Amino acid sequence: MLAALLYGREDLRLETLDTPTPAPGEVLMEVAAATTCGTDLKVWRRGGHAKMLKLPTIFGHEAAGKIVALGEGVIGWQIGDRVVANNSAPCMNCFFCQHQEYSLCPNLTWNNGTFAQYLNVPAPIVQHNLLHIPANLNGSLASMTEPLACVLHGVARSGFTPDSRVVVIGDGAIGLMFVAVMASQCQSVWLFGGNDSRLAVGEKLGATRTWNHHHLDIPSRVRDLTQGWGADIVIEATGVPSVWETAIACGRPGATINLFGGCPKDTTISVSTDRLHYSELTLKGVFHNTPQHVRIALELLASREIPFELLISDHRPLSDLAQTFEDMKNRRVIKVAMIPN
Numbered sequence: 554m555l556a557a558l559l560y561g562r563e564d565l566r567l568e569t570l571d572t573p574t575p576a577p578g579e580v581l582m583e584v585a586a587a588t589t590c591g592t593d594l595k596v597w598r599r600g601g602h603a604k605m606l607k608l609p610t611i612f613g614h615e616a617a618g619k620i621v622a623l624g625e626g627v628i629g630w631q632i633g634d635r636v637v638a639n640n641s642a643p644c645m646n647c648f649f650c651q652h653q654e655y656s657l658c659p660n661l662t663w664n665n666g667t668f669a670q671y672l673n674v675p676a677p678i679v680q681h682n683l684l685h686i687p688a689n690l691n692g693s694l695a696s697m698t699e700p701l702a703c704v705l706h707g708v709a710r711s712g713f714t715p716d717s718r719v720v721v722i723g724d725g726a727i728g729l730m731f732v733a734v735m736a737s738q739c740q741s742v743w744l745f746g747g748n749d750s751r752l753a754v755g756e757k758l759g760a761t762r763t764w765n766h767h768h769l770d771i772p773s774r775v776r777d778l779t780q781g782w783g784a785d786i787v788i789e790a791t792g793v794p795s796v797w798e799t800a801i802a803c804g805r806p807g808a809t810i811n812l813f814g815g816c817p818k819d820t821t822i823s824v825s826t827d828r829l830h831y832s833e834l835t836l837k838g839v840f841h842n843t844p845q846h847v848r849i850a851l852e853l854l855a856s857r858e859i860p861f862e863l864l865i866s867d868h869r870p871l872s873d874l875a876q877t878f879e880d881m882k883n884r885r886v887i888k889v890a891m892i893p894n
Contacts (some may be wrong), residue, residue, distance in 0.1 A: 555893065556669035557874050559612040562600035565875050566781050570611075570669075575624035578676025580683070582636060585692035587667040588865070590700055590850045591725045592815070594881045595792060599817060611666030613891075614640035616674070617686060620793065620852070627679065637695045639675045639682035639702065639847045641665050643893040656706060656841040667696075668874055670893040681764035681844050685853040693890040694854050695863055701850035702842035704730040707813050710839045711737055711786050711847070720775055720803050721760075723790030723814060724751035726864050726888050731788050731813075733859045743778065746772050748884050754863050772802040789813055794820045799867040806832040864888050 554572045559566055559877045575581045582860065593613060596602045604611075617637040620630055630636075644652050644660035662677040674683060704727060716737045721731050724746025734757025736742045744760040746752050754764040764774060774786050783805035789797055792814030801824060804810050828834065842850075854861060866886035869877055871893045880886045 554671040555871060557612045557871065558609050558723040559597065559606070560609045564600070565597060565612065565878065567872065567874070573670050573673035575622050575673055577625040578627060578632060578679060579624040580620050580627055580674045580679055581622035582616070582618040582638060582674055583621045584616050584667060584672055586696045586892055586894045587613050587616040587788065588693065588889065589694040589877060589881060589889045590615055591656065591727055594878060598882065603733060605664060606781060611669055613668035614665050615696045615699050616667035616672055617692040637684050637686055637698045638664070638672065638678055638849060639699050641841065642677040642681040642727050643844070644677070645681065655843040666892055668871060674705065680690050684848065684851050694861060695851065696890065697861060697864070698847060698851045698854060699758045699842065700727060701730055702846040704734055704847040705850055706842045707731065707788070707811055707839045708734050710837060711788070711811050712809050713786055717785040718743065718779060718814065719743065719786045720784040721786065721788045721790060721795055722800055724748055724755060726791060727813070728790035729755055729758055729864060730885070731790060732760045733861065736760060739861065742780055751887060754887070757863055758859065771799055775803040782806070783808060787811065792816050793820050796853045797822045799832065802835065804834055809835045809837060811837050811839055865890050868892055
């Protein structure tokens with residue numbers, strides 16, 4: 554099978570590998586569509602991911618397709634079933650899983666390799682995070698189940714109310730998904746980004762107002778919008794340490810700052826202890842997703858209540874993957890659905 558392997562920083566190679574044979578409890582999926590993600594872009598630029606990848610490795614983590622082979626003992630699934638597989642599954646047995654904090658499970662089973670013609674799905678994911686794709690949902694949209702599940706987990710951890718004033722910093726796919734979900738539940742969602750075409754997509758997804766951050770000071774603008782106080786909830790969706798600090802500066806006393814964008818390993822930020830203490834800020838790191846949010850995400854995509862198709866800039870063959878990451882790096886596309894076959 555044709556597959557993309559990551560060897561190091563911006564070192565992506567297409568190679569021909571043996572098609573996997575599913576072990577007991579596993580299934581083999583023929584990939585219909587694999588969407589690119591901001592996490593993939595960061596991993597490609599940084600040359601790895603401490604939690605998920607050991608180089609060289611097959612690459613990519615969002616995919617939808619159909620089952621073409623079943624491992625021994627698999628029940629409830631048939632060859633030909635259209636499915637989406639989350640890229641992880643919790644162990645369900647550890648302290649964190651027992652407290653339903655599934656994203657903190659230290660024994661998460663990770664699965665990468667969606668940028669390939671076939672994807673072998675490990676048994677824990679088959680058991681907990683493999684889902685049937687509804688008949689009315691195409692593979693490209695279904696492939697976005699994983700990132701949307703992460704966003705839904707982030708929204709749930711943000712403590713919003715319908716009258717919350719929400720700031721989203723970052724106009725990548727994750728930031729735009731936050732806009733879409735929160736705009737469906739909150740009256741005021743303000744988006745700050747650096748690309749005018751992406752900001753226009755944010756408006757179509759429900760952003761109350763948008764601004765290009767290249768032309769203004771974000772915290773000052775937020776204070777202007779809120780009688781000098783700041784936003785109730787701030788979502789940081791860039792993964793840049795300096796932007797984490799900007800996000801904190803945008804919050805009102807008592808605000809929740811959702812530091813969602815994952816920064817490079819070993820980076821740090823500076824926080825005013827005076828402001829953190831006396832303004833009673835809640836700084837919250839939010840990571841990954843849960844089985845519950847995976848299911849809700851697929852249902853939301855299938856409902857077509859939100860036009861998430863606006864995030865898919867193009868459909869391309871797997872041979873164009875390297876150029877696709879260059880285009881993502883230069884912000885010419887948001888997400889691209891790679892079609893391996």
